[in-house]
Amino acid sequence: MTETVPPAEHRSGFACLVGRPNAGKSTLTNALVGEKVAIMSARPQTTRHTIRGIVHRPDAQLVLVDTPGLHRPRTLLGQRLNDLVRETLGEVDVIAFCLPADQKVGPGDRFIANQLAPLMTGRRAVPVVAVVTKADLVDRGRLAEHLLAVDALAREADREWADIVPVSAKDGFQVSTLEDVLVSHLPAGPELYPGGELTDEPEQVMVAELVREAALEGVRDELPHSLAVVVEEIIEREGSADPDKGRPPLLDVRVNLYVERDSQKAIVIGRGGSRLREVGTNARQGIERLLGARVYLDLHVKVARDWQRDPKQLRKLGF
Numbered sequence: 504m505t506e507t508v509p510p511a512e513h514r515s516g517f518a519c520l521v522g523r524p525n526a527g528k529s530t531l532t533n534a535l536v537g538e539k540v541a542i543m544s545a546r547p548q549t550t551r552h553t554i555r556g557i558v559h560r561p562d563a564q565l566v567l568v569d570t571p572g573l574h575r576p577r578t579l580l581g582q583r584l585n586d587l588v589r590e591t592l593g594e595v596d597v598i599a600f601c602l603p604a605d606q607k608v609g610p611g612d613r614f615i616a617n618q619l620a621p622l623m624t625g626r627r628a629v630p631v632v633a634v635v636t637k638a639d640l641v642d643r644g645r646l647a648e649h650l651l652a653v654d655a656l657a658r659e660a661d662r663e664w665a666d667i668v669p670v671s672a673k674d675g676f677q678v679s680t681l682e683d684v685l686v687s688h689l690p691a692g693p694e695l696y697p698g699g700e701l702t703d704e705p706e707q708v709m710v711a712e713l714v715r716e717a718a719l720e721g722v723r724d725e726l727p728h729s730l731a732v733v734v735e736e737i738i739e740r741e742g743s744a745d746p747d748k749g750r751p752p753l754l755d756v757r758v759n760l761y762v763e764r765d766s767q768k769a770i771v772i773g774r775g776g777s778r779l780r781e782v783g784t785n786a787r788q789g790i791e792r793l794l795g796a797r798v799y800l801d802l803h804v805k806v807a808r809d810w811q812r813d814p815k816q817l818r819k820l821g822f
């Protein structure tokens with residue numbers, strides 16, 4: 504019998520991707536992890552939850568935390584998200600600050616750089632790698648200019664980036680280089696997630712993301728940030744599985760969709776319930792793939808007035 508000898512120095516730890524909305528954090532997480540874990544969208548701030556993916560390789564395990572956009576708080580929800588973001592940031596081993604190459608360094612980036620600055624010094628300083636995303640969208644000249652501007656951004660705050668790495672999640676340019684750079688900032692340590700499961704996101708949160716994505720499809724303009732999704736229960740129907748016949752179990756999945764106004768409820772439900780049925784069908788297919796089971800999906804649309812500003816509602820909705 505041969506035993507597998509662990510590599511001399513195995514590294515492990517947590518990395519957090521920050522950056523303004525639309526900076527390409529979710530897409531980059533997916534490119535690094537190699538599987539769709541965060542839900543992508545052309546619209547800002549669909550990533551309400553902290554979603555982790557794991558880069559699992561023989562010499563390292565890098566646990567990625569994809570945060571909601573670190574943005575200037577406008578509502579209580581924004582404030583909560585920022586608290587969550589800062590809490591997460593204090594605990595990670597390396598931060599990847601994403602700055603899209605096709606957009607000038609602006610006030611949003613400066614705001615984040617200033618938030619990061621205090622974390623970058625002292626005994627427990629966290630290294631921050633500046634990641635210039637979407638490099639495929641600009642030519643070499645503009646990329647070089649952008650890299651200089653990104654470098655200057657750190658010096659404005661009297662700090663230095665641990666590294667600066669241009670990447671394109673779209674065509675894979677430098678993604679493995681970035682992976683190596685992030686790993687190089689991790690401490691020596693054993694696998695944090697034995698076997699390296701791709702995600703430790705609770706099933707319920709992923710189910711909620713799939714329903715939210717389906718419910719927003721085509722109506723994002725009418726329901727910008729006014730939709731929260733809560734999975735009430737996932738229950739296996741007794742006696743539904745038949746392993747002998749290769750029949751997977753049937754799961755009853757009950758989900759509440761919260762909107763702020765009656766008019767929004769009407770949009771989600773559609774004429775005679777037609778749109779909600781379509782949302783259910785689309786979400787169910789994704790959930791069945793995710794859970795490897797047959798799914799009976801029960802959707803309820805409820806009005807929670809001004810839920811973004813009400814602390815009690817926020818807690819109920821899991822924020």
Ligand SMILES: Nc1nc2c(ncn2[C@@H]2O[C@H](COP(=O)(O)OP(=O)(O)OP(=O)(O)O)[C@@H](O)[C@H]2O)c(=O)[nH]1
Nearest residue numbers: 524525526527528529530547548550637671672673
């Ligand atoms: N051309 C190109 N487009 C990209 C790249 N990475 C992301 N995008 C696009 O940029 C948009 C935003 O990407 P996301 O990954 O959703 O950005 P995000 O930072 O997670 O956004 P929030 O969830 O709003 O914080 C999407 O339309 C992506 O398709 C890239 O490397 N190249």
